Amino acid sequence: MNSEGPSAEPSVQTPSDQGNLLRAVAAGDRRAFAALFHHFAPRIRVFLLRAGAPSGVADEIIQDVMLTVWRKAGDYDPDRASPAAWIFTIARNRRIDLLRTERRPELDPHDPALRPVEGEDAETALGRLELGAKLLRAIEDLPKEQEEALFETFFRDRSQGDYAEESGLPLGTVKSRLRLAFARLRLALEEAT
Template identity: 55%
Template sequence: MADTTEVDRLNGLLLCVARQRDRQAFVALFNHFAPRLKSFLLRGGMDAGAAEETIQDVMVTVWRRAGDFDPSLAAASTWIFAIARNRRIDRLRRDRRPAFDPDDPALVPDPVDGAMEMMLVEERAALLHRAIRELPAEQAELLRMAYFEDKAHSAIAQERHLPLGTVKSRLRLALARLRKAMSGDTLGEQA
């Protein structure tokens, strides 16, 4: 699946779209992401028609906003995930998704020493993919539900006949593992 080369390839395609308005690169991105977005949106409760209309909107947004993409901050898949998530909220719930404004004078800025993430986005993404594959099945399944199904954790608990506390603790365990992997801590496996 996604190793650093694959993450690099996708980021490169998105940069070609941003800088050269490269339609071939855009088609390659479409071919990669559209079938994944469809699976994401179907699991979110859309029918096939609504899912495809939403994919159209997402991909047109990718084309228009490609200039905002910063490969030092995020992998292409993260950036496209965020667009698809916002579009899904708009389409399914007709809600707004409040977000902070990075240029707001009232925003408390990041600490300047900023030695926060030393690892490259590509490396982190590759470690993350591996850590997701290695999650215990019951944690991975709940995590996918939490991200894909547009359901409150209490609804997930009900559907799975699990106490809410169990759902929350499994999700926390899964996140703790992934966070650890992203920080480069692979329990000595690669040392």
């Protein structure tokens, strides 16, 4: 590695030096690992900071990356990538993993939105089902053009303007059909209750 003496830091300047150090790390050489760490840690830090990682997060990622280098140095294949490319790929992947976990926060079991819905009593459930059936029959009884306007704008969640443009109808006609459909539905439901 280096012929400057036993206490000299191993050279990390060339890809060949770096490859030799990785092989030494794979064999358990702590001095070789220290040389790689001192060479790559500041460079990885700059890479991560430029990628938008906060300083503390960058430091954590560096520790994780270098621990991976220590553990996986034997997996390094010089035919696939340079030592630097291999190490920076590990850093990039750790950053991506971190971003994924940030986007999927852990669920809070005390979140009120996650509480089970209070069960409704049988009478309320039956009333809700009967009302739904009446509404369905009332929609089926609408004139075809009103039913279509209702389906396209309400159930498919399209704007009235989009439906008017696609169907070739004037916007006023679409609005009129919807107004008539809602009036008929309201009347049908009032008569049914």
